Amino acid sequence: MKELYVARESWFPAGLPRETADRRRAVACFKAVAVKHLAGGRNVERVIQGHKRFLAEVFPLRKSHFHLLSESQAPEYLFITCSDSRVVPDLILGTEPGDLFISRNAGNVIPVTAPEGDGVTATIEYAVEVLKVKHAILCGHSDCGALKAAVNAKALDALPKAKKWLRHVEAAFQHRQPLNPADGEGAELAALIRGNVVAQFKNLKAQPSVAWALKNGTLSVHGWYYDILSGRIERYDEKRHRFVPLLG
Ligand code: ZN
Numbered sequence: 001m002k003e004l005y006v007a008r009e010s011w012f013p014a015g016l017p018r019e020t021a022d023r024r025r026a027v028a029c030f031k032a033v034a035v036k037h038l039a040g041g042r043n044v045e046r047v048i049q050g051h052k053r054f055l056a057e058v059f060p061l062r063k064s065h066f067h068l069l070s071e072s073q074a075p076e077y078l079f080i081t082c083s084d085s086r087v088v089p090d091l092i093l094g095t096e097p098g099d100l101f102i103s104r105n106a107g108n109v110i111p112v113t114a115p116e117g118d119g120v121t122a123t124i125e126y127a128v129e130v131l132k133v134k135h136a137i138l139c140g141h142s143d144c145g146a147l148k149a150a151v152n153a154k155a156l157d158a159l160p161k162a163k164k165w166l167r168h169v170e171a172a173f174q175h176r177q178p179l180n181p182a183d184g185e186g187a188e189l190a191a192l193i194r195g196n197v198v199a200q201f202k203n204l205k206a207q208p209s210v211a212w213a214l215k216n217g218t219l220s221v222h223g224w225y226y227d228i229l230s231g232r233i234e235r236y237d238e239k240r241h242r243f244v245p246l247l248g
Contacts, residue, residue: 065097075101078127080120080204081139082108082146086228089139101127107146107196108138109168110203121207128209128219138204139224139233140197143186147172147193171203172196177243190225194243197223197236 059066079100081087089100103123111118127133149156149166150173156163175198176191183190201223204210213219223236225243234243 062097069098073098073101073131075099075127075131076134077101078103078124078131078133078136079139080104080108080110080124080137080200081226082106082141082144084141084144086143087139087141087226092226092231092233101131101133103127105165106162107144107150107166107169108140108200109146109165110138110200110207111168112203112206124204124207125209128207128213132218134218135220135222136204136210137222137224138197138201139226140193140200141226142183142190142193142228144189144193144196147189147196151189151192169196169199171199175199175202190227194225194234194236197225197243201236 075098077095077100079089079093080103081089083104083106089095089102093100101123103120105120110120110124124136128136146166146169149162150169153163156166172192172195175195177194177198179187179191181187201221205214205221210219210221214221223238224246225234225236226232227234233246235246236242237244
């Protein structure tokens with residue numbers, strides 16, 4: 001990456017002010033090129049080789065752990081997040097196989113219970129009723145495509161299934177959070193994404209199994225926002241109606 005960032009500087013004509021729309025567009029364009037570069041030229045062989053390394057180097061060291069997990073699981077956490085490839089729960093939380101029961105979908109949506117049920121609410125029910133997780137964490141993230149699409153609904157015209165699904169994030173507009181200058185140019189979107197965390201957090205609490213467990217004091221619920229650029233997590237402080245750093 002280093003040489004790519006060096007190359008980025010060469011994009012700018014000498015004397016161009018550091019903050020101009022042209023410069024911002026150039027940086028955005030550069031980032032898109034760099035991300036493509038990082039992902040480019042990889043085919044299925046890459047993941048097959050990854051699995052080969054796992055069997056040769058990782059599995060033998062953790063054999064007893066996997067042996068213990070081979071017939072049952074007892075995760076303490078239900079983790080609900082977006083499908084986004086940049087959100088890697090075990091990496092950002094230091095968790096291990098068997099720790100997190102995970103549900104992912106575009107926009108970390110929790111549909112309001114429908115009579116016919118759905119994958120997300122079924123997963124929540126199983127986690128709470130059967131696995132008896134102690135914590136349910138709803139985690140949104142910066143630069144979320146689901147909320148970008150909610151702002152620009154036209155982009156979904158050719159994706160009827162996604163368009164229908166993302167109606168679930170419309171409640172984000174009612175819970176939009178104050179702008180945070182630290183989010184820079186993405187502040188408007190970040191405020192909406194945090195609003196979506198609040199909306200889905202409320203839906204989570206309204207799930208019958210969750211409401212029951214909360215009433216009995218056997219479950220805690222958490223609403224988080226993960227910032228990809230800084231790696232930091234914020235938590236929703238329900239009493240103060242705002243997001244605060246997870247690490248104080
Ligand atoms: Zn997302």
